[in-house]
Amino acid sequence: MPATSAGMTLERSARGHYSGVMNSPAIAKTKRRGVAIDAAAARPALLLAWYDRHRRRLPWRPPPGEAADPYRVWLSEIMLQQTGVKTVGPYFEKFVARWPDVEAMARASLDDVLRMWAGLGYYSRARNLHACAVAVRRDHRGVFPDSEEGLRALPGIGPYTAAAIAAIAFGRRTMPVDGNIERVVSRLFAVEEPLPQAKPLIQQLATTLLGASRAGDSAQALMDLGSSICTPKKPACALCPLNDECAARGRGDQEIFPRKAPKKTGTLRRGAAFVVTRGNELLVRTRPEKGLLGGMTEVPTSDWIAAQDDKAALQQAPTVKGIARWHRKAGVVTHVFTHFPLELVVCTANVPARTRAPEGMRWVPIATLAGEAFPNLMRKVIAHGLRV
DNA sequence: GAGTCGTGGCC
């Protein structure tokens, strides 16, 4: 497959199809009629015209015609990585209210950022968010780089996010390709090659949808299209500005795109969690900086392994003086991570006032648990353990 | 390149 490059000509196979791609009916029709204009050339304008009428109003988007704030674009793009618009909204508002610009965030502590991020998931994003703010202040005088390359060098900014910020905030002529755009483009061109192998091809095809200007709007148009019309299931093709151009719709099998390589699901892991109270306080610790739920707060637990023996898990209970006996709560707490499902049994105990926390652990008032950096798994565990 | 990394919503 040819390398990604804007404006590159696609190779055609002997059968008259683009490599891994079906011809769009519009192109074929144009050729049969012998019309000189290439229908494909009109797509960027069709897309932008649709966007100007139907763009979503989102907290990080300025009013039409106004320049985007790179800080808000960056913050929203990080939050939106693998996370829905609806979920991100309140978090975005909370963040910009507390930290109105990148320098303010750079002055905040990592702990404060993690606490504000709690519940959003993928916590390395919060760590990189803070590191990025610090880097922009320290290495770029508080001003975001305006090139894809400069952005790409910052923590937490990969190929997609660098292109998105460059296009949306700085008007650079580049096309970020996210899950929405992959779906729209793979249907538009009926890309038969499965993901993720098809990524370079899709990047190249997506770039053909950029017009001469308004790169950021072109990208956001495709994202809005993918989110509201060209949806994974039951796409509303009748409302799509590119429906006449769409190869998949021409064949009537839109929903089979994008093709994807089958994914394997992880095996169940099990363990035990220990909810220890001291009056109105709860025993907690902080997870290691890196890895699963890195840097987040948790109650002590056993290890989580596939062939977990209940007895072995319970033997990993923390050693706290004053615990007469453990109470095993009925039922289990279940949680599904991307790569494995988890099942935790919950044991509880209460200890006398002034009992000391074991090494590496601490007591926190139950009344302030909402402000702790607990991932949702731990909120479920604690709710289960404290339930009467 | 394939694994690792959360969470909520959807049908």
Next chain:
DNA sequence: TGGCCAAGACT
């Protein structure tokens, strides 16, 4: 209701 999906990055 369980699998799929969502504006991916990092190793």
